[in-house]
Amino acid sequence: MKLYSYFRSSAAFRVRIALNLKALAYDTQAVHLVKNEQQLADYQALNPSQLVPTLVDADQPLLQSISILEYLEEAYPAIALLPKDLVDRAQVRAFAQAIACDIHPLNNLRVLKYLQHELALDDTQKNHWYQHWIIEGFRSLETQLSQSNGQFCFGTQATFADCCLIPQVYNAKRFKVDLSGFPKIESIYQHCMALPAFHQAAPEQQPDWE
């Protein structure tokens, strides 16, 4: 498998965690988003959205991080990242979607570029935007984690929810969001980031880390 990735991409980070948790070997092909390498013709042919990640498995390009997680779960079920019960599965997926749909899209690089270049926001305004959507989102996530054991979001092992939460918390810390109001989120982050599958998926461990 080959993963087209950018070290700082939160969506690529999710897939790296899932691949590691499932003990699936892969090669990294870096796509430098700040240098606009996602716009090169070769990459566009693979991923018309010009976003990372793209996972190529058996010569098939697979797009969109959550869709890739679902694919990996179906194609490589030995180590499961979803619980068995239908309602439990729905709860895990809803948590993952809340991050992938309600928090991350507002704060990714292409949106921050628009805010800066099209709307001429200054750093304070951009930072307020960034923090606003994280804090609003985390409030809901923390509530959804009321039954968490403080190690993983749901149950006693990693799921899609942890694959999505950890990169989002990593980003929040990078932007110095005050997380003191979110003790479950912080506890799960500390626990997971100490595990090899998460730690080795972190931006600092990537071959394209700067």
Add this chain to the structure above:
Amino acid sequence: MKLYSYFRSSAAFRVRIALNLKALAYDTQAVHLVKNEQQLADYQALNPSQLVPTLVDADQPLLQSISILEYLEEAYPAIALLPKDLVDRAQVRAFAQAIACDIHPLNNLRVLKYLQHELALDDTQKNHWYQHWIIEGFRSLETQLSQSNGQFCFGTQATFADCCLIPQVYNAKRFKVDLSGFPKIESIYQHCMALPAFHQAAPEQQPDWE
């Protein structure tokens, strides 16, 4: 089943289509987003994200439209909205995610409110923002539809992809986005909106339509 819905919500529209396609009966409970009914304590207890839709099935509240589609697919598989082949499933899911993660979150009501109230954007700037993300997203979607028969996004029946595309096109038309550059998208929209499952899920057909 009870669906907490708002007639104009694109995410609720997706779930209404899926319920209709699967021929599942449900009651609608309106949540008026403009009147901030999503912030009422009763609704927050059900959905801490304060977003619609919420589907209640067998007394279990289910959140996030895409997670609800996955739940319905697993709990009520008789009429399938995903193909059988793993790579085909990944393609359908990636298309649905591209709408749910890359287009819709930037243009939903809470974001438009922020642009207006926090950043004091005027209507022209807000409209430019809205159209920008739709057009950028639709360019990629149109490319992904190169093999479409012009009736459905993928294959010969409706999938998650159509459940997500039709509400997004409906919104684009409401905001007068020029869709002449997206003939496949337009063709699929016209075909699907003539089908009862889609037509009856449209905002105009909802009990809370204004």
